[in-house]
Amino acid sequence: MAAQRVAFLASLLLMLPRFGEACVSKSIDVTVPSREIQKDQVISKVDLECCRKGTLQISTNDPDFAVKLDGSLYAKHVLHIDRQRSFDIELQDSVTSMQCTIHVRLVFQLNPLLLRQRHGRVRRAVFLRRQKRRWRPLPFSITENDGGPFPKFIQTINSEYQQNYTMVYHLTGGGVDTSPKNIFKMDPKTGKIYLLQPVDREEYPVFHMTVMAITIEGYSLEDPLPLTVKVSDLNDNAPKFTKTEFSANVVEGSAVGTIFLKLNATDRDEPNTPRTSLRYKILLQQPDSKYGRLFSVDEITGEIKTKSDKLDREEWDTYTLTVEVRDMEGKSDGLFSKTTVVVHVTDANDNPPTFKVTQYTITVNESVSEIMILRIPVVDKDLANTNASRAVFTITKGNDDGNFKIVTDSETNDGLLYVVKPLDAEATSQIPLEIAVGNEVPLTGSSATRQTASVIVKVLDIDEGPEFVPAVKQLWTNENVAKGKLLGSYTARDPESKSSDGIRYRELIDPADWVTIDAKTGAIKTTAVLDRESEFVKHNKYNVTVLAIQDGVPPRIGTGTVVINLNDVNDNVPIITNDHLYICENGNQQFVNVSAEDLDATPNSAPFTFLLSDSPPEIKKNWLISEKMGSYAFVRPVGTLPVGYYEVPIMIQDQQHRGKEQILKIMICNCPNNENCAGKLASGSAVLGGMGILVMLLAALLLLCLLLAAVALYCGGDEKKKPALYPETAYHQSLIVSNEEGGGQQDKNLDALGIPLTLKDNMVTSQYYDNQETRMGQGPFSTFSHTDGMKGTSSGRIVSGNELMNINERDVYRETNVTTQYSQADMGSANLTTFESNTLSRRNSHNLMDVLRSRVEQVYEEEEQQELGMPVDYHQDYRIEGAESVNGSVGCYSDARENMGLEHLNSFEPKFGTLVSMNR
Structure with a gap:
């Protein structure tokens, strides 16, 4: 025990002097002898005199430790330290107001017995020491692309503990054991670092490694040391353009200094050094110009601009420039590269057409x-x-x-x-x-x-047709004027003579046949009542096209337009548009919406006045009109009316109080499942039972039987073979002549003849003729004459627009050879086309011709009854040449078809399919 106390006191004595310079260090390590520290035990002393100018204010950020004014660091209570611990001492001088922070780290003392066993002797333990720089000055650098020899020594790293302990050094990080590997290595005993191979700075400009120093026993007495190795740059990379070829456009005649392209080049060497300071220069221009160099380049920015305003696309439209970029600020010892710039001179409008x-x-x-x-x-x-x-x-x-x-x-x-x-x-x-x-x-x-x-x-000068002045004539009148009312006149004149003599007029397009024009004076009169509400009137205007015809060879024509503006007359009353309405007794809408319309214009139309009739009196008691909205109103029952059908008389008047009483039909019904009355009635009426279907079938069969019996009775019951009406060769030998006495009749009812003629865009087509004749007129006026073996002679006049036609039909049945004549005369702005055609008649049975002739006779009889007016006394005689009479029974014709020798009908062309089907 005595020995331990002596060692502890000795360690304290050694600690005190080592902290005399603590104020000059920002960090200190304090070695404690054991993990348990007693209360008020001084573990270190910090010399504060070198930092003191006045009174010091001392504090720590660890509540377990405190510092006295003499610098003694002690524990404020008993502590048990089981891990490495650190805290800060804060100092502030009252005179200079300077602040200083000292970082304190507590470390544990090494076991002296273990050290003695390893080294054979025990060194004096150092419990507290000032941390000094134990490593060589960092960072350091190497030169890129070093030529060796390798391995090449570059630096030594040693720890201060190497004086007292056997240390082992380890180097890790980029360039050693992580990518790129095997660039550096360290001698673990001496701490020497070696370079193993050349390094390219552009690929690896810096290496970050870590050095660790541990004792041979495995104790780490030093913190891991970050090691940074920078690779010094050499001018080993030439600048390069971003493109192998640049292309640009410049407008011809551009002013001097017009920038049209900026070159870009890069250098991989270290930035902001002469090795990456680039300069641009134009080496060559092709082709040469008589004006010298046409382009220049900014040596620093690389902008290419025009040096002359003589660029002319018509002289040369493409130039090729060779441009160089060089580093080392363009000095001769710098590295360089080249590129090609193709300059396209675009066109400017510098040449007038x-x-x-x-x-x-x-x-x-x-x-x-x-x-x-x-x-x-x-x-x-x-x-x-x-x-x-x-x-x-x-x-x-x-x-x-x-x-x-x-x-x-x-x-x-x-x-x-x-x-x-x-x-x-x-x-x-x-x-x-x-x-x-x-x-x-x-x-x-x-x-x-x-x-x-x-x-x-x-x-x-060309002989022109008459012209109307003005081209569009405006006339005004009220609708419903009497027939024969003079609306005005519309005349044309010869453009050369300015005279109207010899000009005839007629209506060309009159959609509703409402007017007529005097052929000599051009006076326009009504032939019918004009109705503004007619479908032929658009926007209160009725258009009539008038034709002017000037006699001559050839005749000349002109057209004009008459616009008849019709003023509205209150000739219509409001009419209910929905007179069958429904009200659901149990529904939410207990009214009907009654709407009306009036064809007249304002002020002869809406808003309307809706009134209930005074007769019978029950009407106003049971019904009420509410919410009148101009063209409609709501009609609702007063109170609750029984389910049933009601007829409500209602008067609807326009703004001029003109109207009439009309019956409004209203059904009041019960609507289960929210179904309205209309749907209910429709669904009910759509059901047809099996008995109903049976009755319908029986009625149809009975009707069919009656029709068959009537046909049998009408055609006779003789089962004998009926003789043919004509010999088989009759249609080859009989010559049918129709003579007509008198001046003939001007047929104004062409449609009644049953001869379909279609006129489209100056084209006339007769669909029923044997030799169909179609003639395209090249002008607005043409005439034709057509002779056909089956239907006779057709003659007429067709005017531009296909509106004017005058056709005479004669029943002439004969065979003739085909003869066609055409004549055409120039009419100035119009061409007159005249054609005549005689065609081969079709082979046909006399029975079929008899049917057609009967049709024609019927038409003429109808015209006589209508008193169309014959120029002279009219008498027509029909005479038949040949052995047989053409008169026969048309009604029973179908029954005799087997005995009539109609096989020749099979040889007709497809276009006569309609007539063949009629004969069959």
Whole structure:
């Protein structure tokens, strides 16, 4: 025990002087002899005199320890320390107000017996010492790409404890045992560090490692030491451009100093050193220019700019530059690399378009429009198909009336001159035009002005048809005017003579047949009551197209439009639109919505007045009108009415108090499952029982039997073979002639003849003729004459719009050879086409012809009854040549078809399928 006390006191004596310099250190280690410290036991002493200028304020951040004014560090109560412990001593001088923090770490004393066994002697224990720098100055560096020899010594790391203990050193971290491995190694006995191979700074600029020093017994007397090794840079990397080739565009004629490209280059060497200080330079320009170097480069920023304003795409559109970048601030000993810059000179509108020909003379017929009369080519040196070369034409003189327009052909870039409004040779026979040409973008870098060309347009006089003045005639009248009322007149005149003599008029398009026009005076009168609410009236306007015909060879025509503006008359009353309504007795809506409409216009229509009838008196007692909303109102029962059907008379009047009493039918019913009355009635009426279906089938069978019996009685019951009405060759030998006495009748009911004629876009098609004739008129006026072996002769006149037609039909049945004649005459703006055609008649049975002839006779008889008016006394005689009579029973024709020799019908072409089916 005595020996232990002596050793403890000796250790305390050794501790005290070692802390005389504690104030100059920011950290101290205090070695305690045991894990248990008694109350007020001084474990260390800190010399504070070197830090004191005035009075010191001393404190600790550990409540278990305190410091006296003389620097003694003691425990405030009994402590048991089972682990490493640390705390801070805070010092503040009252004079200088300086603050200082001393970090204290408590460490345990090594076992002296264990040390003695290992080393053969016991060194004097050091319980408290000032921490000094035990390592070599850090960090240190190595040079990249060192040439060796390897391993090459670079540094030694030693611990102060090496004087008293046998230490073993270990090196870990990047470059040793983690990637990259095997760059460094350390001698565990001496602490020497060796470099094993060259290092590339651009790949590994710095290494972070850790050195550990432990005793041979395994005690760690030192904290792990961070070791940083920096790799010094050499100029071993040449700068490189970010691209192997750069491309840029610059507009021709750009001003000097126009920047159009910035080069980028990088150097892997250490930044912010001369080894990465780059300079740019243009070495070569291809092709050369007569103006010298056209481009320059900023040696520091790498910006390429124009050095001259003489760039001309038409002279050369592409330049190739060779550019160098060099480090070491561009000095000759610097490393360098090169790149290629391709400069494309883009087009600017610096070349105006020019006319190939600057003077033109052309001839144009008057009255033509929407036709191209001239193509004007131009030349532009700028890049094709760009806004700098696409031509834009303008008529600068001579087009005051807007008769012409000029556009650009997108494919050829030519100017296309059009006549858009008819010219008048009587007004002017020659029109001088001036046409200018430019581009879509303004000219740049040039003082040239737009070039012009002159065009002389000579107008040829053509005999034109009559023209209406004005082209659209406005007339006003009230609807419902009496028949025969004069609405006005509409006349045309000859454009050359300005006279209306010899011009006849007729209506061309009259959708509702409401008007007629006097053929000589052009007076327009009504032929029917005009109705503003008619489907033919749009926006209170009724349009009629009038035709003017001027006699001549060929005849000439013109058209005009009459717009009849109809003023509304209160000729309609409001009408209920929904007169069958339903009310659910147990529903939420105990009213019906009654709506009405009036075809008249304001003020002869809505808002309406809804009134209940005074008769019978029960109506107003049981019903009430509420919430009138202009065109509808709500009708509701007063109180609760029994389920049933009610007829409610209601008067609806317009704003002029014109109306009539109407019956509103209302059903009040019980609606189970929220089903309304209408749905209930519909669902009930949709059910048909089995008996009902049976009765319907029996009735259908009975009707069929009655029809069969009637047919049998009508056609006779003789089962004998009926003789053929005609010999098998009758349709080859009989010549049927129809003579007509008198002047003939002008047929105005073409549709009654049963001859389908369709007119579409100046085309006439007769669908039932053997040799179907279709003729496309090339103008607004044409006439035709058609002779057919089956239907006879058709003649008429077709006007533009296919509205004017005059056709005579004669029943002539004969066979003839095909003869077709066409004649065409020029009518100025219209072409007159006349054609006549005689066609081969179809082979057909006389029975079929008899059916068709009977149809024609019926039509004429109907016309006589209607007193269509014959020019003279009319008598028609039908005479038949041949052995057999064509009169026969049409009704029983179907029964005799087996004995009539109709096999020839199988040889007809498909287009006669309808007639064949009629004969069968």
